[in-house]
Amino acid sequence: MIHLDMVGKAYQMGSETVHALRNVNLTIESGDYIAVIGPSGSGKSTLMNIVGCLDTATHGRYTLADHEVARLSGDRLAEVRNATIGFVFQTFNLLPRLSARENVELPLIYAGMSKSDRRKRSEVMLRRVGLEDRMRHKPNELSGGQRQRVAIARALATSPAVLLADEPTGALDTHTGLEIMRLLEDLNTEGTTLILVTHDHELAMRAHREIRLRDGEIVHEEIR
Template sequence: MIMEAVTGPAPIVELDEVGKTYRNGTLEVHALDRVSLQVVEGEYVAIMGPSGSGKSTLMNILGCLDTLSRGRYVLDGEDVADLDEHELAEVRNRRIGFVFQQFNLLPSLSAWRNVELPLCYAGMRPADRRPRAEAALTRVGLGERMDHKPGQLSGGQQQRVAIARALVTDPALILADEPTGNLDSVSTADVLDLLDELHAGGRTIVLITHEQEVADRADRVVHVRDGRVLDDQREPAAPRPAHAAAAGVR
């Protein structure tokens, strides 16, 4: 009798003994030291650590915003070391959806035009961009705010626009760097609820934070200090809501 192999979710992020050293003259700073980490499709992982712990450097590595000094990084099945600058830019635009603390919205553009920017960089036809941008804004609850500029939106709404922009290319990974750092408690809860919904719909999320209450929303917490992973705590898997399969959000 031939047994079929049972496979789990595909790995989206694979770090193997990753190190990052910055040099300033004769001074060397080891920002990351032998970091190994795997994130599989559909996981929601929080990376937590104090200032200077290396979590920002780790975020830059994960986002292909910085290069490794040593080790190996495979993103969605592709070894990042094999990519040139043009290919890395394509990876950042198509495979990673970034959500930053500062929102990084262009104040002169409406919400939908901010959201369509990754599609512009990807070379999508103008006729196809607006429907995609409007669908992403509707998904994050801003269907009635598409023509509003950032200055006409609350902080929480601006972060929702940023999340819609992160979603619009249907990326393999959503990378959120302190996404609630500039929000009040009500807007923080609102944004974290949205990330919960996206996770329930099957999205792969890595969130960088120094706040325990934010990290607690993830189903796995990775603690970083002095450039090393100290521990990797996984919460028991919770049943996925029945509506998740019908949500149509990966």
């Protein structure tokens, strides 16, 4: 599914070259549940951006579902993101002017789905996260947990193979956070690859596999 081979990311900061990520070898199989953990500045955001096709590596090879990602153009990357990756953000990143349903429909618009199909699909997704009675609500009319559910429904809309969750509980209270984690884990049980990016050890413990990053390198890896 996901295969990183000696992947690195270097920035030019003035005359100095900064390695945000170096020599990362990582294989994630379809259906895995993996946690990426590390303090801020450890390179986990960079890794997540590369895996999520928002950024391209400067070194090494990255293949995602048989695509050699480094070779793809910006528009092809966008298509890969649309079809293969579902993003769940710490701050939900819902568009405030759109209703829950319209937010869920966004990736479907870019996938070129017809309006009637989008309506059906968004309804199924919102039902899946338990928000069938909140479809017309705007994000500011929803609680934090509900917003994250909408974001998860949106991430799932195009049936991506990989769900990339960046601190998905970071802005929620413990109880709600736990509910969201259970939802994500349910989706993983149903077959979606789940990548959890966090600095919270307790949360990382839940994953089947844990990768610890420091200074841009994988320093520890364990499988439970």
